[in-house]
Amino acid sequence: MDGFPVNSSGSTKERILGAAELLFAQRGFDGASLRQLTAAAGVNLAAVNYHFGSKEKLVEEVFRRRLDALNESRLVALAKVAGAPDTTLEDVLEAYIRPALELSHDNSGALFMRVLARAFAEHDDSLRQFLSTNYGHVMRQFTAEFARLLPQLSKPELYWRIDLVTGALTHAMSGFGMIQRKGDVSEHAHREQTVQHLVRFAVAGLSHP
Amino acid sequence: MDGFPVNSSGSTKERILGAAELLFAQRGFDGASLRQLTAAAGVNLAAVNYHFGSKEKLVEEVFRRRLDALNESRLVALAKVAGAPDTTLEDVLEAYIRPALELSHDNSGALFMRVLARAFAEHDDSLRQFLSTNYGHVMRQFTAEFARLLPQLSKPELYWRIDLVTGALTHAMSGFGMIQRKGDVSEHAHREQTVQHLVRFAVAGLSHP
DNA sequence: CGTATGCTCAAACGATCGTTTGAACCGGCC
DNA sequence: GGCCGGTTCAAACGATCGTTTGAGCATACG
DSSP states (O other), X not given: OOOSOSOOSSOHHHHHHHHHHXXXXXXXXXXXXXXXXHHHHTSOXXXXXXXXXXXXXXXXXXXXXXXXXXXXXXXXXXXXXTTXXXXXXXXXXXXXXXXXXXXXXXXXXXXXXHHHHHHHHSOOXXXXXXXXXXXXXXXXXXXXXXXXXXXXXXXXXXXXXHHHHHHHHHHHHHHTTTSOOOTTSOHHHHHHHHHHHHHHHHHHHHHOO | OOOSOSOOSSOHHHHHHHHHHHHHHHHXXXXXXXXXXXXXXXXXXXXXXXXXXXXXXXXXXXXXXXXXXXXXXXXXXXXXXXXXXXXXXXXXXHHHHHHHHHHTTSHHHHXXXXXXXXXXXXXXHHHHHHHHHHHHHHHHHHHHHHHHHOTTSOHHHHHHHHHHHHHHXXXXXXXXXXXXXXXXXXXXXXXXXXXXXXXXXXXXXXXXX
């Protein structure tokens, strides 16, 4: 069914991670089998268990490889604006949104955002716990800054709005990079335009009266 | 692993549909096996293929049973306000949101919203086509009314915002009914409060300058 | 009563799943 | 050369998947 190996460069581990990203995005974690995956990567079936231990560990490694860099970028961007007296909501939201869209610059990064949106919709407990323990501090720092900039909102009200905005952004980012652009719009301009779209939408959703 | 039959009332078909809703919400379409499903429903394994033909047809029937009623309610509510000169954005959004939260009144309805959110995140082509051909006209009617009430927005801009709002609402509705309420808040009051939350958020996201 | 019909049941089918095994291969080091 | 840790390979393991089968049961109708 799957024809030819898709990836034939890089180390075995990297080929597996790349193919996993593609197939997890297309068919989900259960739907993508290790046989399809290793065939697409051009490696032996046993290589997954040899290098990662199990399929579940491979899933975690797919997340870790991207989220370590993504959340580090977000925290660096947040640190530049957090706590300052003239910081705006736009600044904080850009710190959250822009790194994700820059990750989507290349195809495999865009595929990963699809994987992330899937994990977000699945209320799988083990995966949620993995994400919470490893990257929960990032959302906590952003939430604290939102609370500082929106003092008129009660805590339940703020959490409500953050939850809604996060849902919208995750959905939107999972589609970014998938759609075809007009030929005369550069990748950079398209990304900047999308960042502004999402930031303005998120500002409206967070700060409406 | 799954202990006792969960459902022991109603016809075989209804017991299967109820158990399918629960297990699809918990483990996804691939993750829930027909053996777990029929055991939870308290029916024989072969009953699924006898009554529905295949697992895929069962999935479609789970959607059809709920979405026929849900989208009919939405269209009825929309018809009451669409086209009128004094209709507001709030009215249209309530016509979209309230039927979904009323469906979530009982537990199984709330479970179905989780199933719907899963299908929304999975970019599965066959399922998307099923939803598009059977219920695409509903979203088309709502989109037309949004366009009427927001004439200052270009078409691409409007589609952008509708997509973002839909993502946020789908995510939020999939969580409604799952969370514990304070003991002193009635079900009715909680739902009305949630409707107002979501409507105000959606208005802000659609109509911001 | 006999039979037809709709449904349920235990059992089995072939396919595919994640994982394990043990031999083969490979570079570098004594 | 001889050996050795790291890696790849084909093959097989047991488990579980969706689906099919044919006998068994119940109810209704002549």
